[in-house]
Structure formats: structure tokens, C-alpha cells
Amino acid sequence: MRALIKKFKPALNGLALAAHDRSVAIQLGFAVLAGLVGLGLGFVFWEWALVITLAALVITAEILNTAIERLCDFVQPRQDDRIKTIKDLAAGAVLCASLAALIVGGMIVIRHLIR
Numbered sequence: 001m002r003a004l005i006k007k008f009k010p011a012l013n014g015l016a017l018a019a020h021d022r023s024v025a026i027q028l029g030f031a032v033l034a035g036l037v038g039l040g041l042g043f044v045f046w047e048w049a050l051v052i053t054l055a056a057l058v059i060t061a062e063i064l065n066t067a068i069e070r071l072c073d074f075v076q077p078r079q080d081d082r083i084k085t086i087k088d089l090a091a092g093a094v095l096c097a098s099l100a101a102l103i104v105g106g107m108i109v110i111r112h113l114i115r
């Protein structure tokens with residue numbers, strides 16, 4: 001059990017660090033908002049499963065994006081086209097996950113509203 005806790009400690013520390021990042025905090029805010037909408041509209045089991053999965057996907061992408069940004073700033077604090085490409089790719093991953101969450105979330109909400 002001790003070994004297991006020791007193994008997860010860095011990951012839990014990573015989550016605590018991520019929660020203090022502005023971009024991650026914004027995505028967490030959107031996830032809470034989606035949860036409130038779900039409660040208000042009375043989401044069923046599969047809708048919660050989708051919303052939770054997509055929210056976790058977006059937050060995971062944002063945490064990885066933040067980690068990549070920090071690594072880039074550490075390796076190259078100056079303007080560099082290669083850093084721009086790397087950071088833009090990481091930001092693109094967040095956008096991709098966010099669009100999927102927005103579209104699927106929108107479909108679920110519309111389904112409730114037109115019933």
C-alpha cells in the first residue's frame with residue numbers, strides 16, 4: 001500500500017499543480033458548468049458518461065499542453081519558430097478535444113430542449 005501511495009504521489013502533485021494553472025482552471029470551470037447543466041436538464045446515465053469522458057479528455061489535453069508550454073519555455077525562453085510549431089500543435093490538441101466536447105455536449109443539450 002505504501003509503495004502504491006509513493007507511486008501515485010508525483011501524479012497527485014501534478015494534479016495539484018495543474019489545478020493552479022489558469023488555463024486548466026478555466027477548463028475545470030467549464031466542466032463544472034457542464035455538470036450543472038446536466039443536473040438542471042436531468043441527464044441520464046449515458047449522457048453523464050459522455051460528458052465526464054469528454055470533460056476529462058479536455059482537461060487532460062490542457063494539462064499536457066501546459067506541461068509542453070513549460071518545457072518549451074525552459075528549453076528556449078527566446079522567440080523560436082520551432083517552439084512556435086510545438087506550442088501551436090499542443091494548442092491544436094486542446095482545440096480538437098474542446099470542439100468535440102462542445103459539439104457532443106451541444107447535441108445532448110439540444111436533444112433535451114426539443115423533447
Ligand SMILES: Nc1ncnc2c1ncn2[C@@H]1O[C@H](COP(=O)(O)OP(=O)(O)OP(=O)(O)O)[C@@H](O)[C@H]1O
Pocket residue numbers: 023066069076077078079080081083084087088091
Ligand atoms: N518562444 C516562442 N517562440 C515563438 N512563438 C512562441 C513562443 N512562445 C509562444 N509562442 C507563440 O505564442 C502562442 C502562445 O504561447 P503561450 O506560451 O503564451 O501560450 P498560451 O496559450 O498563452 O498559454 P498560457 O495562457 O497557459 O500561458 C504559441 O502557441 C506560439 O504560437
